[in-house]
Amino acid sequence: MIPAPFDYVRAGSAEEAVALLVEHGDEAKLLAGGHSLLPLMKLRLAIPSVLIDVGRVHELSFIEEQGDEVAIGALTRHHDLETSSLLKEQVPMLPYIAHQVGDPQVRHRGTLGGSLAHGDPASDLPAAILALGGTLVAQGPGGRREIAAVDFFKGFLETALAPDEMLVEIRVPKAPGAGWSFQKFNRRAQDWAIVGVAAVVNGTTGIALVNMGSTPLRATAVEAAVGGGASVVEAALLAAEGADPPSDINASSEYRRHLATVLVRRALEEATS
């Protein structure tokens, strides 16, 4: 399978990438690791006329401490997340979840920023950043702005990024002692989750769901119930409240709703044990 023809340009910095986005408008797509975009292009589900390759913007590949947070460059690969000793110490859920994505070859190429900007509700890392209460930093022609993770995912494969903005950094709160759990239910190795749940318990409770609607989403009803003193079993029953999970070859919508209650219960039990 071969993608439709496109023009290929390279950006050497975030500024250059943004300038190229301004120049080419919404006909252009940023190419990072390419492990979401290229498969879509090979199937001709995406036909951008210009690809702006940001894979060489090495300044956006980093994991570093920034006060109470860990800052991660958007071009940091899943492989770098799963092997980061700083993350293992300060935000251990993130390397664990990064290790669940795809397979080693995919993790050698795929990037955190690419996964978030793609906004696929079936991906694991958006749920991780949602549950952790992360902050995303977008760079546009007018400079940088911060977007809370809960405000980032707008619709199926749609995010709060403007057509001339690039995701450059992701920040997550340090929480070395937090309870956490990631429950990924799938049938075969390397598959996407049929349903996934990321839970962080650290004074407050953050729970995010994979593949339970058109966007990665928080299980707000469960979070509120836990905050109000409900038991884990009671709270978990609300897992699918407000969610609109898809029916597909792997599972019906109804099955996903049930699965979410089971996985949220398991996640809360593990995160609070």
Added chain:
Amino acid sequence: MVLIAVQVNGTDHQDEVEPRLLLVQYLRETLGLTGTNIGCDTSSCGACTVLLNGESVKSCTLLAAQADGAEIQTIEGLAPAEGPLHPVQEAFRENHALQCGYCTPGMVMAAVSLLEEEDQLTERTVREGLEGNLCRCTGYHNIVRAVLACAAERGMVPGSVS
């Protein structure tokens, strides 16, 4: 067209390529290195696995243009033409780790990357480490055995004598 310069199996190449040319097509059609197979063409099966700067990647999901400046190793570059096999190839032969052979080049390259990346390996971590490679003959047991034999030889298997 995009001008790329890559080193493949130790040899430098410069070529003008169409932006949409995939790395696997470049290797097979432009360079004639047909040891790298195309299986599913959807980054699922791993038959097209090669090493990009020492790390396993699926060459069906990479533009040749993205590989510009990289060192690439394919199955043809693992061992000298007249010399002994690479230890992973030898272990695959010793352990009968192939049946039809279609997945073998990708399996071997994924195993080489895994052995370089990890300090220790167990049966479980070998199976997880090869999750991106499918064997249509389902001959996984002997493939895992072969990789574990290599790992044991390198002293990477807890409890084994190297």
